[in-house]
Amino acid sequence: MLMFHKVVVGDAERALVYKDRRLERVLSPGVHRLRGWSRKVVMHDITTAEYTGSDTDSLVQSLGASLDEHFQLVNLDMQEAGLVYKHGKLVDVLQPGARKLYWKGLAEVVVQRVALSGPLELAPEIVHRLRQLNLIDKLAVAVTVPAESAGLVFVDGKLVQVLGPGAVAxxxxxxxxxxxxxxxxxxxxxxxxxxLLTRDKVSLRVNLAASLRVTDPVAARTRVAKYADFVYRELQYGLRKAVSAKTLDELLGDKASLDADIFAYVRGQLGGIGIELLGVGVKDVILPGEMKDILNGVVQAEKSAQANVIRRREEANATRSLLNTARLVEESPTLMRLKELEALEKVTEKIDKLTVFGGLDGLLNQLVKIKQ
Incomplete structure (x- = not known):
């Protein structure tokens, strides 16, 4: 007596029937009656479209020409990737060399092949969709170049593109x-x-500031390993060279010439690497403690000498003025009289009460010796 058992396959399902561990057929939606109990039925949910079994290769070989009735086979070579679209929306990306089976009959799946031998840049809409799927960091290199910047793209160590501001992957x-x-x-x-040491062997410390900008990003990146380190080292060399060529007095007396010497040297060194030096300035010249004391003593002595010279000059001027006044008074009795009145006025300012006897002439004769 033959035995049958019923298999019900839903609209979103497919069933694989195995006999003696070999694939016999694929069951479509409906009610099926299978003869005997030696067959094994494996149900598959096709809402995800992708076949998730581990026997893809044997399945392709077993079904042969009838494979296209139930499956879509995608077989990529090593120089192409696959963009998987479901109902017109990107849902996945296949790696180069991938081999996938997709169920037919429920969801429309389209795989777009992307040749990796050509340009590697992704279209903006694909980048946007991969960001939504959180796949961008796994599958691509995303670059965001801000304003006033440039992006350099290297493929296998070779510069292939210079980017302006924007986002690309x-x-x-x-x-x-x-x-x-x-x-x-x-x-x-x-x-x-x-x-540093000056030309007259004085030890000091110097702080230097510089401003610069990159004018050729390709040259700055490819002609030197690290352009910032290169500029820093050249500033050190230029500072040492300029300081060693001057004495301490020359440095302290004319810092502008020191800045100019450093600027000229460093600018010449940076000409071929795409870096423009905009300015150089010495911020601080720091002397050792004993040198500070010596310089302070020198400055104090110089200022003291200058003060003495000024004092002597003013005393000489005052004496000369007094001599001239005396000569004028000697030659003019009227001027002598005015001077006497000025002296009397100054005296009376300090006297509370004044009693006059004998008139003004008597007072003057008593207080001031009038020349006859």
């Missing part, structure tokens, strides 16, 4: 894609605490 399959952002704005750099 590149496939990162089977190739090493890297990107760097170069700031084109004016930058400041400080060289602090440099111990």
């Amino acid at each position: 590149y496939w990162n399959f089977r190739k090493n894609v890297t990107a760097e952002v170069i700031d084109l704005r004016v930058q400041s750099m400080e060289v602090s605490g440099q111990e």
Whole structure:
């Protein structure tokens, strides 16, 4: 007596029937009666579209020409990736060399092949969708270049593109894609605490500040390993060279010439690497404690000598003026009389009461010796 058992397959399901551990057929939606009990039925939910079994290769071989009735086979080579669209929306990305089966009959699945031998840049709409799926960091290198900056894209160590401000992404399959952002704005750099010797062998410390900007990002990135370190080192060399060529008095008396010497040297060194030096300035010249005391003593002595000279000059001027006044008084009795009245006025300012006997002439004869 033959035995049958019933298998019910829903609209969102498919069933694989195995006999003696070999695939026999695929059951579509409906009610099926299978003869005997030696068959194994494996149900699959096709709402996800992708076949999740581990026997893809044997399934393709077993179904042969009838595979297209139930499945869509996607077989990518090693130089292409696949964009998987479901109902017109991007839902997944297949790696190069991937081999996938997708169920037919429920969801419309379209796989778009992307050749990796050509440009690696992703279209903006694909980048946006991959961000929504949280896949952008796994599958691509995303670069965001801010304003006043430039982006450099390297593929397997070779510079392939210079980017302006904006956002872009590149496939990162089977190739090493890297990107760097170069700031084109004016930058400041400080060289602090440099111990130097002047031409007259005075030890001091100098702090230097400089402003610069990148004018050629490709040259700055490719001609030197680290352009910031290179500029810093050249500022050190320029500062040491300029300080060693001057005495301490020359340094303290004319810092502007020191700035100019450093600027001229460093600017010449940076001409071929795409860096423009905008300005250099010495911020501080710091002397040792004993040298400060010596300089303070020198300055104090100089100022004291200058004060003595000024004092002597003023005393001489005052004596000369007094002599001239005496000569005028000697030659003019009227002027002598006016001087006597001025002296009397000053005396009376300090006297509370004054009693006059013998008239004004008598008073003058008593207080001031009048020349006959």
